[in-house]
Amino acid sequence: MVILGEKYKINIEDMGHNGEGIGRVDGFTVFIDGGIPGDYVLAEISTLKKNYAVGEIKEILDESEDRIDPLCSVASICGGCQIMHMDYAAQLKIKEKRVRENLQRIGKINTIVHPTIGMHNPYEYRNKAQFPVGVIDGKAIMGFYKRGSHDIVQTDNCNIQSPINTEVIESVRKYIDDNRISVYNEKTRKGLIRHVVTKIGFTTGEVMVVVITNGKKLPNQDELIELLKSKITGLKSVIHNVNDKNTNVIFGNETKTIYGVDKIVDYIGDLKFNISAHSFYQVNPIQTEVLYGKAMEYANLSGTENVFDIYCGIGTISLFVAKKAKRVWGVEVIKSAIEDAKENAKANNVKNADFYVGKAEVVIPKLYKEGKAADVVIVDPPRKGCEQSVLETIVSMNPKRVVYVSCNPATLARDLAYLEENGFTTKEVQPVDMFPHTAHVETVVLMSRVKVNTMF
Ligand code: SAH
Numbered sequence: 001m002v003i004l005g006e007k008y009k010i011n012i013e014d015m016g017h018n019g020e021g022i023g024r025v026d027g028f029t030v031f032i033d034g035g036i037p038g039d040y041v042l043a044e045i046s047t048l049k050k051n052y053a054v055g056e057i058k059e060i061l062d063e064s065e066d067r068i069d070p071l072c073s074v075a076s077i078c079g080g081c082q083i084m085h086m087d088y089a090a091q092l093k094i095k096e097k098r099v100r101e102n103l104q105r106i107g108k109i110n111t112i113v114h115p116t117i118g119m120h121n122p123y124e125y126r127n128k129a130q131f132p133v134g135v136i137d138g139k140a141i142m143g144f145y146k147r148g149s150h151d152i153v154q155t156d157n158c159n160i161q162s163p164i165n166t167e168v169i170e171s172v173r174k175y176i177d178d179n180r181i182s183v184y185n186e187k188t189r190k191g192l193i194r195h196v197v198t199k200i201g202f203t204t205g206e207v208m209v210v211v212i213t214n215g216k217k218l219p220n221q222d223e224l225i226e227l228l229k230s231k232i233t234g235l236k237s238v239i240h241n242v243n244d245k246n247t248n249v250i251f252g253n254e255t256k257t258i259y260g261v262d263k264i265v266d267y268i269g270d271l272k273f274n275i276s277a278h279s280f281y282q283v284n285p286i287q288t289e290v291l292y293g294k295a296m297e298y299a300n301l302s303g304t305e306n307v308f309d310i311y312c313g314i315g316t317i318s319l320f321v322a323k324k325a326k327r328v329w330g331v332e333v334i335k336s337a338i339e340d341a342k343e344n345a346k347a348n349n350v351k352n353a354d355f356y357v358g359k360a361e362v363v364i365p366k367l368y369k370e371g372k373a374a375d376v377v378i379v380d381p382p383r384k385g386c387e388q389s390v391l392e393t394i395v396s397m398n399p400k401r402v403v404y405v406s407c408n409p410a411t412l413a414r415d416l417a418y419l420e421e422n423g424f425t426t427k428e429v430q431p432v433d434m435f436p437h438t439a440h441v442e443t444v445v446l447m448s449r450v451k452v453n454t455m456f
Helices: 088-105 163-178 221-231 285-299 316-322 335-347 360-369 388-397 409-421
Strands: 007-015 021-025 028-032 040-048 052-062 128-136 139-142 193-200 207-213 235-242 254-260 264-268 271-275 306-310 327-332 353-357 376-379 401-406 424-432 442-449
Touching: 007 028, 007 052, 021 040, 028 040, 088 409, 088 424, 128 163, 139 163, 163 193, 163 207, 163 221, 221 235, 221 254, 264 285, 271 316, 271 335, 285 316, 285 376, 285 401, 285 424, 285 442, 306 316, 306 360, 316 327, 316 335, 316 353, 327 335, 327 360, 335 353, 353 360, 360 388, 376 388, 388 409, 401 409, 409 424, 409 442
Parallel strands: 028 052, 207 235, 306 327, 306 376, 327 353, 376 401
Antiparallel strands: 007 021, 007 040, 021 028, 040 052, 128 139, 128 193, 193 207, 235 254, 264 271, 401 442, 424 442
């Protein structure tokens, strides 16, 4: 029996999908934030539900051999990273284990899961900072939100961000303080500066700074521009966006370029991308190249294939595919992403890619009915995985190969199980660490058609 408010000595045996430690008291599951497998802790039960409890560490009685001092001084409270207190090699191992166990438990799939491909330097990998602005003791602060709250954790030097982002944040803070500009308060809905977003082209060094305000004017904006110009070598673009709505959405509808260009440029491999303030772009470009490289290897294209890229975003994968295939059809629900995809195709002189906007579960069956059948299908769905009608259409289409890129091992396992029951077999499973020190895990899977459809 577990009692609320009681303290228990608990072995942390596993890690949950939010990076929390998992242990047991008399067989009853207890989630313990900050605990890692191998820790032996004294924890107080702070929440008790029917099937599980949540415990808070009061003392670490015996440390896991994977426990390290995190580089970042606010790692234990900041919501940006969840497992920075775990040795990086151990992080990679636990991600591999999570993928394997999900495939076995949910999908009943027993196959080799390759070791997670990690980063040589798992720090300073983010090309985009997106920080809310707050105030403490009359001074502006910026940083990630505290775990499970909207309190901002002041982060002077975020170790997963590019150091350029940190410099930008410092300059904007100085501008706010020197000019005594007010900062937005979510509760009262008063105050001006809401968010600061920084984007960097890692290969080009180009920098974009976006300031989002609750109000139409950015006072003394020339001072901000001059300050940024003097501090940030690659500064190419400063954008002012207005968002006066009561919402968690960061961007509002009004966007004005107040210095330089509307879009910065970056490359993934030899593909060029134009990045606007709004457009989606992978935040870890180094591992993106690794991930897409794996997806391309699994797709194994010879130049004769028709390929579907389902959930294509701004067409990143589609453009890689286009160079190696006869034709690629990209499908994506966000209209502006499809506009970017078309523009990116043009910028790269790609002529054999077509993009369709709409829900994949509607568009894919429709395109198939119109006669578009792919030899190879690539899917890269959001966390909830593929819709049933997408999977059913893939089965009817009967492609040679399916390459599944997933950000959620649980829905991946569910979808692979369906495809396994319907003529495909899982050949390769490769986790890739896109977000070191966080609990996220990305996986690329190759499935092959078991045999040619002989029903006709
Ligand atoms: N393949 C892209 C993006 C993958 S993220 C890349 O590598 O960059 C998943 C994408 O699926 C997002 O762009 C999201 O907008 C899109 N999406 C979510 N639900 C969808 C649906 N029902 N139909 C089509 N696209 C969807």
